[in-house]
Amino acid sequence: MLPIYLGIYIFMLAILWGFFLVARHHSYKFKHFSTNIAPVTNLLLVFLIILSIVGFFTIFSLWENTKIIKIDPTQKSTQTYY
Secondary structure (H helix, E strand, O other): OHHHHHHHHHHHHHHHHHHHHHHHHHHHHOOOOOOOHHHHHHHHHHHHHHHHHHHHHHHHHHHHHOOOOOOOOOOOOOOOOO
């Protein structure tokens, strides 16, 4: 399941980073119209980098925390059900 989770996450990141790159290109194109465009896109860049890294750590930490419980069919239960 890890490759599937990583594939979905990387696909979503590619879409988000694609939108960001288009917005960044337009911010440089229209930077003389507003003084707020450059700081906002820089803030978005930092925010996307942090979210990307945290997302990868989250996927890998959730993957490592999954535990497989093995049931031994030869062992009898100590509980009695009435």
